Amino acid sequence: MSSENNSNTVTEEPLHCPGPESEDAGTGDACNSCNYQQTCSSNNNLPKVEDPDIQLIKDNLSNIKNKILVLSGKGGVGKSTFSTLLAFLLSSDPDLNIGLLDLDITGPSIPKMIGTMSDTSNAQLHMTSNGLIPNYVQDNLATISIQYLLPNIDDAIIWKSAKKETMIKKFLKDTLWSDLDFLIIDTPPGTSDEHILINKLLNKTQSVTGAILITTPQEVSLNDVRKEINFCQKVGIKIMGLVENMAGFVCKNCNRKTDIFKATTGGGESLCKEFNIPYWGKVPLDPRLGVCCDQGESFVDLYPESEATLCLVDIVENLMDQCEL
C-alpha cells in the first residue's frame, strides 16, 4: 500500500496506530513501522490534552443518579423491547424521573415501541439555545433517538464511525434531561464503535452504574453474549444481571409449552454460573408483547397479570437493589 504513495511526506498511519494522544504513543508495536514514531514518542512528555467534550458530558449528566446500559452481543434478542418495558415499569412510580436514550443509530426502534411516532410521521426534537429537548412520553419519561431527527421516516443513516461518534457525543452533552433517577441506554448489537465510545465517555466522566445483558436461550445467541461479557470485563463495566428473553412459548390452543429457541447448552442460567453473573430470570414469549411494541403501547399496563409482566416486576426489584435512589 505504501508503494502507492510516491511522496514521503504523506504516509498513512499504521493499522493499529494507538493515536498521538494515547499513553502508548510512539511505543506501541505498530509504531515501529511508522514514519512519525519519533514525533509521537517525543511528544510523550507534553501534557495530554483531554477531549474537551468530556467535561461537557460530565456537567450535563451530573444530575442523573443511575445510568444503565442494556447490552447484548446479538441482534433481535429484545434489547429495545426490554429497555422500553423497563422504562414503562419504572415510570409507573410517579416519583421517579426516567430517561431513555436510543444509541442505535442505524436501526432506532425506541420511538416506535414507546409510542412517540405514528406510521407516517415522526415526532421531532426541539433545539434551543441551551440544548436538545427530549421527547416526553409521559411527564416523567423522556426519550432521545436519532429517528426524531430524520426528515423522512424510512431514511437510512449510512454513517461511518467518526460521524456516529459525533452524534452520540451530541446526545450525551446537549440533551436537557433535567434531574433523572434513571437513564436507560439502549445499544445496537455487537461490540463496536458505539460501545467503545459510550464506555470511554462514561468511564471518564462518571462510570456507568452497570449493564444489563439480554440473551435468548439458544447457543447461537449465548455465543455472542459471551463476547459481550468479555467486552464488559475488558473495559471494566459492571454486569448487574442477565435476562433470558423469549424463553418458551405457550400454545394458546393446547396450552402446552414449546421451547422455540431451545437451550441445548443450558441457556442463560448456566452461562451465568460459568461467568459468575447474577441470573435475573426468564421472560416468556408472548405474542401480545410484539403487538404492543408495534403499536407503541405499554404492555405492562395493559396486561399486568401476564407471566411476562410478573417476571419483569421481579427483574426491576433486582435492579433497584443495586441502584441508589
Next chain:
Amino acid sequence: MSFNNDKFKSINNTKNILLVLSGKGGVGKSSVTTQLALSLSSINNNKVGVLDIDLTGPSIPRFFDLENEKIFQSSNGWLPIEKPILNKTNTLKVISLGFLLNDSKNDSVVWKGPKRQAMIRQFIDDVYWGDDPLDYLIIDTPPGTTDEHIAIIENLRVLENIKNINIKAVIVTTPQRISINDVKKQINFCDIVELDILGVIENMSGFKCPYCDDCTDIFSKGGGENLCKELNLPFLGFLPIDPKFVELIEQQHDIVAENNSDLVSEYLKLGISKDFHKIIEEGNLK
C-alpha cells in the same frame, strides 16, 4: 497490506454474489445465509462459498459446526474452511472472522470502524476460493447500515470482472412493524448504493405448535409481503419458525454423527427445506 495485490483475485471468477441484508438484528440473516448455502449446494452440484462479515458477532462457524477451525494461508492466499457435504460429493467453503480468533467462543472483537473496513478488504482480496470458480458466494452481514456495509460495497465495486458477476441483495425481515421499519432503511441503503434487490424473505412467519399443529403468528404475519407490494419489490416467500431446524443447527455434531451423514442431507429431510426450495425457485436461483 495485502500480499497478492498484483495477482488476479480468485473472487473475480465468482458467477453470482448474494448479499444477505437486514436493517434489524436477529431476524435470521445467518440462518437464511446457511439455508441458501445448503439449498444451493444441493442442486446442480453448485460450488458455494460463504463469507461472514459480521465481525463483532460471527455466528456462521456455529451454524456450520466449524467452531474450532482455523484458517491456513497458502501461497495463493487464505484458504477457506472446506466442509464436505452430500456424502462427500461436494464441499462448502466458509470464511469467518471466528476462524481467526484464538478462542472463538469467548474472545470479543472490539474494533473501530477503519480496522473493521480493513478486515473486510482482506476478506475480499486475500481469500483463495479455489481453482474452480464459485457458482455462488453468499455474504452474511451484520445488522444496520454502517462501516461493514459501506466497506463490502466499495470492495465489490472494484472487482475486475464486475460486469460478469451477478451481484444481488437478499433482504430478510420478520413480519412485525418494528422490523419492517428497519428493513425499509436497508432498502433505502440499497437504492443509494445502487445494489439490485433479488427479493424479500419473510422469516419467523408463524410457529407451528409441535403438539397440536395449531399455527400461531408470534410475530404477526404478512408484513414482508405488504412491504413488497408497497415498494414494488419481488417477494420470495414465507419461512415459518421450525424448532427442528434450530435443533439441527444446535446439535448437528451429534445428529450427523449418529446418522453417519452430513449437514445438507440432514437439512433436506426437514420440512423447512421444502419451504426454502420455493424461495430458491421464486428467486430464479439455479
